Amino acid sequence: MFAVYATAPSPDDPLAALEIGDRPEPEVPDGWVAVSVKAASLNMHDLWTLRGVGIKAERFPMILGCDGAGVLADGTEVVLHSVIGDPAWAGDETLDPTRTLLTEKHQGSFADTVIVPARNALPKPEGLSFAEAACMGTAWLTAYRMLFVKSGLRPGQTMLVQGASGGVSTALIELGKAAGLRVWVTGRTEEKRALATELGAHAVFESGARLPEKVDGVFETVGKATWSHSMRALKPGGIIVVSGSTSGPDPSADLQRLFFLQLRVVGSTMGTRDELADLLRFCDTAGIKPRIGAEMPFKQARDGFQQMLDGETAGKIVFTG
Incomplete structure (x- = not known):
């Protein structure tokens, strides 16, 4: 074959x-x-x-x-x-x-x-x-688990997606917008940031840019290139959900910031069969493509x-x- x-x-x-x-x-x-x-x-x-x-x-x-x-x-x-x-x-x-x-x-x-x-x-x-x-089975399921199973974020809160154009990132933007979160996104190029806006992001920023305010959660798939920015972007008590490290697996932990602001770092890998079934139903009923x-x-x-x-x-x- x-x-x-x-x-x-x-x-x-x-x-x-x-x-x-x-x-x-x-x-x-x-x-x-x-x-x-x-x-x-x-x-x-x-x-x-x-x-x-x-x-x-x-x-x-x-x-x-x-x-x-x-x-x-x-x-x-x-x-x-x-x-x-x-x-x-x-x-x-x-x-x-x-x-x-x-x-x-x-x-x-x-x-x-x-x-x-x-x-x-x-x-x-x-x-x-x-x-x-x-x-659906990998990128979108990974995004679904990060957002709805691991992050604990609620509608109305602010999420930051590091990276604007990859499969997981674009899924996070669409799912977050559909779930009623305020979606902020960083992107390396004007074209990538424009794509995030087209997908429903409420605000877009250059990679590493100072944000207008701290966010409730950051979604990380990039790793070393964005890690310090992700740590600085969080409110006290905020959460980073990590499912990848495409730019390298060895980010600085910034432990002083982690414990002093009581930040949380959570790993997330793929998702379960039941979560995929829920994702498919959600996309179908909400008309998400x-x-x-x-x-x-x-x-x-x-x-x-x-x-x-x-x-x-x-x-x-x-x-x-």
Whole structure:
């Protein structure tokens, strides 16, 4: 079958490991289902896989793609949940020490067919296209968990999103606006800040700019480049929710500010199947549509990877069959 896959870990030149071609048809174990993929979205996780981060060398070649939407053999339209854990695990599956994502142990969604446990194929809302639904499983689910499960923020409070154009950031802007929060956003360029305004941000600022007032919560996916600004932006008792560190994993902790102002720093990773189901319902009932910055055929996947590598995103990058 046709697939977009990584041939081997390539830490310094990730696109050198990217291949577009044929891979074997998957076998479907008991309790799993085959999904005919109609659309799949690109995540930073796919670039990390190409670099060999979070995946053992013996797992290559590995079909890329955590997210997707498609059709089951009986015609049911579904959205993929990419967190795969121990079926016997009870509770939050993101805390299961044996959990894994598609592309870490199991082949991913950038292919004609992907197999997942039956519980990982959720019904697609009629109000979302396949391309829109394909954005939900990683970036949008991460944003949903950060905002509604981890932050504790209430409608009317002020949230700051560090970074204006990535998949998680654009999702946070749309979800925060729909939930009645005041959404502030930083962006490196005028184009990225304009995108945030278009998505519903109430105010936008240059990266590192002094804000008019302190905020109740900051949403961090950038890390080292924005960390000190995030710490300075918070009200006493405020919270930073962190789900990534694209600019580096070693921010200065600023411990004196942390304890003196009683700030809180909370980590957040992906989300649960139930949270994805809630996110899909919320988007459907509220009429929320994910921002798709670029949509292209799977055969042009290298172009999409290059855009993400260069930081030239304006929403989600989606591949279609």
